[in-house]
Amino acid sequence: MNNDNMNIDKINSFQKQQNKEEMKKQIITFVLMIAFTVVAFAVVASGLEAIYAVPLILILAVVQVGFQFYYFMHMKDEGHEVPSSLIFGGIWVAVLTILTMTTIIWW
Amino acid sequence: MSIAATQNRGFGATLWDYLTTVDHKKIGNMYIAAGAFFFLIGGLEALIIRIQLIKPENDFITAGLYNEMITMHGTTMIFFAATPILIGFMNAIMPLQIGARDVAFPFLNALGFWLFLFGGILLNLSWIFGGAPDAGWTSYAPLSLQSPGHGVDFYVMGLQLSGAGTLMGGINFIVTIVTMRAPGMTYMRMPLFSWTTFVTSILILFAFPALTVGLFLLMFDRMFGSAFFDVALGGNAIIWQHLFWIFGHPEVYILILPAFGIFSEIIPAFSKKRLFGYTSMVFATFLIAFLGFMVWAHHMFTVGLGPVANAIFAVATMAIAVPTGIKIFNWLATMWGGSITINSAMLWALAFIPSFTIGGMTGVMLGAASADYQYHDTYFVVAHFHYVIVGGVVFGIFAATHYWYPKLFGRILNEGMGKLAFWLFFIGFHLTFFIQHFLGLMGMPRRYWVFLEGQGLDTGNLISTLGAFLMGLGTIVVLINVIYTAVKGEKAPADPWDARTLEWSIPSPPPEYNFKKLPLVRGLDPLWIEKTEGKGKMTAAEPAVDIHMPNGSIFPFIMTIGFFIASLGFIFQVDNHLWLLAVYFGMALALGTMLARSLKDDHGHHIHKEELEREAD
Ligand code: HEM
Ligand SMILES: [Cu+2]
Numbered sequence: 156m157n158n159d160n161m162n163i164d165k166i167n168s169f170q171k172q173q174n175k176e177e178m179k180k181q182i183i184t185f186v187l188m189i190a191f192t193v194v195a196f197a198v199v200a201s202g203l204e205a206i207y208a209v210p211l212i213l214i215l216a217v218v219q220v221g222f223q224f225y226y227f228m229h230m231k232d233e234g235h236e237v238p239s240s241l242i243f244g245g246i247w248v249a250v251l252t253i254l255t256m257t258t259i260i261w262w
Numbered sequence: 263m264s265i266a267a268t269q270n271r272g273f274g275a276t277l278w279d280y281l282t283t284v285d286h287k288k289i290g291n292m293y294i295a296a297g298a299f300f301f302l303i304g305g306l307e308a309l310i311i312r313i314q315l316i317k318p319e320n321d322f323i324t325a326g327l328y329n330e331m332i333t334m335h336g337t338t339m340i341f342f343a344a345t346p347i348l349i350g351f352m353n354a355i356m357p358l359q360i361g362a363r364d365v366a367f368p369f370l371n372a373l374g375f376w377l378f379l380f381g382g383i384l385l386n387l388s389w390i391f392g393g394a395p396d397a398g399w400t401s402y403a404p405l406s407l408q409s410p411g412h413g414v415d416f417y418v419m420g421l422q423l424s425g426a427g428t429l430m431g432g433i434n435f436i437v438t439i440v441t442m443r444a445p446g447m448t449y450m451r452m453p454l455f456s457w458t459t460f461v462t463s464i465l466i467l468f469a470f471p472a473l474t475v476g477l478f479l480l481m482f483d484r485m486f487g488s489a490f491f492d493v494a495l496g497g498n499a500i501i502w503q504h505l506f507w508i509f510g511h512p513e514v515y516i517l518i519l520p521a522f523g524i525f526s527e528i529i530p531a532f533s534k535k536r537l538f539g540y541t542s543m544v545f546a547t548f549l550i551a552f553l554g555f556m557v558w559a560h561h562m563f564t565v566g567l568g569p570v571a572n573a574i575f576a577v578a579t580m581a582i583a584v585p586t587g588i589k590i591f592n593w594l595a596t597m598w599g600g601s602i603t604i605n606s607a608m609l610w611a612l613a614f615i616p617s618f619t620i621g622g623m624t625g626v627m628l629g630a631a632s633a634d635y636q637y638h639d640t641y642f643v644v645a646h647f648h649y650v651i652v653g654g655v656v657f658g659i660f661a662a663t664h665y666w667y668p669k670l671f672g673r674i675l676n677e678g679m680g681k682l683a684f685w686l687f688f689i690g691f692h693l694t695f696f697i698q699h700f701l702g703l704m705g706m707p708r709r710y711w712v713f714l715e716g717q718g719l720d721t722g723n724l725i726s727t728l729g730a731f732l733m734g735l736g737t738i739v740v741l742i743n744v745i746y747t748a749v750k751g752e753k754a755p756a757d758p759w760d761a762r763t764l765e766w767s768i769p770s771p772p773p774e775y776n777f778k779k780l781p782l783v784r785g786l787d788p789l790w791i792e793k794t795e796g797k798g799k800m801t802a803a804e805p806a807v808d809i810h811m812p813n814g815s816i817f818p819f820i821m822t823i824g825f826f827i828a829s830l831g832f833i834f835q836v837d838n839h840l841w842l843l844a845v846y847f848g849m850a851l852a853l854g855t856m857l858a859r860s861l862k863d864d865h866g867h868h869i870h871k872e873e874l875e876r877e878a879d
Contacts, residue, residue, distance in 0.1 A: 244468065256501075259568065
């Protein structure tokens with residue numbers, strides 16, 4: 156991330172190891188995300204009943220969003236406590252709102 | 263820019279300076295000045311309402327105009343007076359308190375100010391373009407859908423503009439506090455006013471989008487023939503109420519939390535004691551913000567949500583009284599055993615505690631859902647929210663004005679006039695609103711144009727109107743004080759109150775870069791620590807360096823003009839499609855300016871350290 160413009164020679168073996176790990180994780184999550192997307196399409200294509208298909212797709216979506224935030228946007232790294240607590244705060248408010256709306260208006 | 267060069271300049275140059283400024287202190291001052299102007303307009307509207315109610319069956323103004331008055335009074339006071347004045351103080355003071363040279367997004371800051379100002383101007387233009395909005399500051403559908411003319415359209419567009427500005431302000435403050443604190447200024451060393459600015463900004467970030475969505479739906483319903491709130495076409499009018507209050511209840515905390523912060527600065531400073539229970543104060547602030555999002559339906563108890571929903575929201579509502587109570591006791595404990603100075607700022611703070619507590623207690627009464635069937639939409643509610651908003655927020659604004667005026671403008675407000683204004687306003691306030699509790703309990707409905715003779719309402723209303731005039735007098739004295747101080751006021755030293763926080767360690771008014779060298783913060787109340795255990799002034803955390811400053815820009819102003827023109831176009835295209843041209847032109851202007859801003863590289867400028875050294879202070 157922040158060693159882009161560091162001289163390659165200067166990166167010590169520890170750093171190298173770290174970067175390799177990081178890269179592996181990135182690729183795994185990337186493959187997983189593509190897989191999830193394929194599964195989501197497959198679920199629809201297979202003609203599964205909506206009552207099963209919709210929750211399944213929603214779950215896949217939530218997991219994908221998690222990967223997106225934590226791996227691609229580095230929320231798992233240190234120094235992201237404030238953004239993540241703000242994001243969770245926002246999710247909390249939104250969930251609360253939707254929950255109340257659905258239960259007391261449309262139920 | 264040297265200090266000598268900022269003096270004796272022409273009017274044109276000064277105007278240009280303010281139109282293009284990105285300096286958080288100037289923007290803060292403009293927020294305060296514009297907010298004060300709207301406060302006067304809102305106050306005038308209040309007096310007109312009270313004159314209409316001075317005696318039974320009065321015919322001072324017509325029923326239609328009366329509805330416009332109450333709507334404009336509420337909308338102006340909440341959105342264009344109280345909120346912006348507080349944002350002004352946050353802008354001007356918070357960066358000084360955390361030891362920052364600027365805010366994180368100076369350009370956005372300027373844009374936020376102009377959007378607010380032109381939103382307010384747009385709203386008030388409705389008076390001359392065929393009538394002001396008249397569906398109440400809550401603008402409930404279906405009333406707001408059926409209101410004829412363009413009044414409610416002005417409400418929608420005016421609030422949409424200023425709401426966007428407020429949202430930008432909130433984001434800016436959050437990023438500033440997270441990223442720009444001085445060395446050593448950990449979160450738990452931040453002054454309470456900075457803390458409440460932070461939490462308020464989070465509330466803004468989460469609450470304003472609900473208003474934005476609601477306003478968009480209302481806009482589509484009124485201008486483009488949709489039917490979100492139109493029951494006849496399958497819409498649902500209750501959704502507006504939910505959206506409005508999901509925003510609206512947090513909004514009342516957006517107003518009161520900064521006021522809590524202000525008092526938490528003033529009370530320790532004039533008690534010569536550290537704030538009692540600092541950690542619990544921070545905790546209580548968060549708890550209030552958290553609970554504040556779960557109580558909105560207490561404004562809708564009588565809508566028919568059902569007993570389960572009402573019970574849940576009633577319990578959540580009453581829970582807010584707990585963190586609020588923690589704060590009250592902490593302020594009292596701060597004063598306990600302190601060496602107290604009673605000046606104007608402190609008088610407002612002292613008066614706030616009992617006044618606000620009364621408002622909190624009536625709040626808990628209203629929060630009891632079954633009892634609220636009796637109170638709802640009566641003058642009891644009017645009394646409640648004026649006790650919290652005037653007794654809390656407005657007292658806070660007056661206190662902050664006395665406390666920080668020297669820092670902002672380099673002069674000290676006159677104490678004699680300050681005390682006179684306080685007593686006039688304080689007595690007037692309680693005369694006006696205390697009696698309204700009883701008017702409400704006797705059955706006088708809210709938003710009432712005339713009342714009949716012989717129902718026991720005459721005396722109460724007369725007293726209430728007289729009180730309102732006393733408050734008006736008090737406000738005039740404040741105005742005279744400000745003008746008098748500008749002409750002959752006593753010059754303020756850097757630290758006129760022997761206070762505790764960082765803003766008092768720099769000159770009054772501060773130079774444009776605030777801190778010549780960033781200070782090293784060694785604990786809570788950093789200046790006080792240095793006074794008692796150190797050299798009496800802040801130690802620098804860095805050697806003299808060149809200071810990077812953002813360049814001024816006219817773009818925020820031009821963008822705002824673009825959105826303003828587009829808003830007018832949206833309002834009038836209902837009558838004549840040619841007005842769509844204004845929409846296109848305005849949007850093109852605004853978006854084009856955004857594009858220009860994005861493509862243009864502007865790296866700001868540096869104030870060199872040699873220049874800083876020459877500017878002896
Ligand atoms: C202990 C804290 C509080 C409680 C329990 C509380 C409770 C309530 C309830 C239940 C209502 C609705 C009454 C009705 O319409 O029937 C209400 C109205 C209101 N409250 Fe509070 N409140 C509290 C604090 C505050 C604060 C701090 C503010 C503002 C700074 C505030 C501003 C308002 C406003 C503006 C309304 C009227 C809204 C309208 O209908 O136009 N309240 N409050
Ligand atoms: Cu509320």
